[in-house]
Amino acid sequence: MSPSNTALPSPWNEFLAEIDNSLAEPLELHCIGGFVLVHFYEFPRATADIDYYTAVPNGYNLEEIAGHGSPLHTKYKVWLHRVTATILPSEYESRLTELAPGTFKALKLLVPDPYDCILSKLERNSPKDREDVEHLFSSQKLDCAILEKRYAEEFRPYLLDEARPDVTFKLWIENFQQPPE
Numbered sequence: 001m002s003p004s005n006t007a008l009p010s011p012w013n014e015f016l017a018e019i020d021n022s023l024a025e026p027l028e029l030h031c032i033g034g035f036v037l038v039h040f041y042e043f044p045r046a047t048a049d050i051d052y053y054t055a056v057p058n059g060y061n062l063e064e065i066a067g068h069g070s071p072l073h074t075k076y077k078v079w080l081h082r083v084t085a086t087i088l089p090s091e092y093e094s095r096l097t098e099l100a101p102g103t104f105k106a107l108k109l110l111v112p113d114p115y116d117c118i119l120s121k122l123e124r125n126s127p128k129d130r131e132d133v134e135h136l137f138s139s140q141k142l143d144c145a146i147l148e149k150r151y152a153e154e155f156r157p158y159l160l161d162e163a164r165p166d167v168t169f170k171l172w173i174e175n176f177q178q179p180p181e
Contacts, residue, residue, distance in 0.1 A: 008039055008100050011076040012050075019066050019080075020104035028056040028108045030096065032083060032120050034132075036111045040099050043135045049081045050109075053088060053120075087123060089154035092116045114140040115147050118172075119155045125168050137176050144176050 007013060033051030037043040055062060066072040066080045073079040096110040112120065114136045121129035136142065151169055159165050 007103055011078055012039070013103070015066070015072060015076040015078050016104060016107060016109070018072055019062075020107040022065060023060075023106035025057070026106045026108065027060060028110055029080075030054045030056070030093075030110050030112075031099065032086065032088070032112065032117065034128075036099070036117060037132050037135065040097075040111045041114065041117070041136060041139065043132065043139075048077065049079050051081050051083045053083055053086065055082075085124075086120050087155065087158055088112060088120050089116050089150050090158065091154050114142055115150050118142075118147060119151060122151075122155070122165050122168060122172075123159070130172075133172060134175075142176070144173055147176075148173060 008016065029050070030053045031050055032053050033049075034043075034045060034047035035050040038045055038047050049068070052062075062080050063082065064070060068079045068081065070079065092112050095113040095116060097113065099109040099111050111117075118133050118136055121133055156165070
């Protein structure tokens with residue numbers, strides 16, 4: 001299965017079109033989380049928000065425009081959510097891909113590659129995160145060596161000096177190296 005670049009379904013397309021129409025200049029959203037898994041990596045799950053890591057430029061008050069409780073959230077029942085407690089590999093920006101290219105005039109939705117998506121879920125490591133990681137690893141036919149290299153060089157140096165992420169990562173790698181049932 002390859003990443004999807006098709007138009008977004010309703011209500012996402014209309015919600016994002018309203019944001020796009022309100023922009024005075026181009027805006028990039030570096031999207032992460034369930035929205036990316038569902039609408040780019042085709043994971044069959046529901047999501048009601050777009051988690052984003054950063055916005056470029058960051059001068060817009062996106063929470064007021066389209067965050068939880070905003071008029072757009074009330075209208076469409078979906079919203080934007082700025083995630084402040086996650087880490088992405090240091091070079092993730094060089095591997096971003098546009099979701100639904102050409103759909104909007106000023107708004108550009110960018111998503112991390114599958115390895116970076118996996119690493120972004122490592123610290124929280126919830127059951128939902130583990131399901132996401134398993135889906136990405138199996139559906140994208142990922143290489144453990146690339147994931148291990150990226151973890152060691154671009155991710156681990158930015159974590160606090162604690163063992164939990166190392167143990168979790170080791171368990172994930174061991175699981176991925178098992179032959180599929």
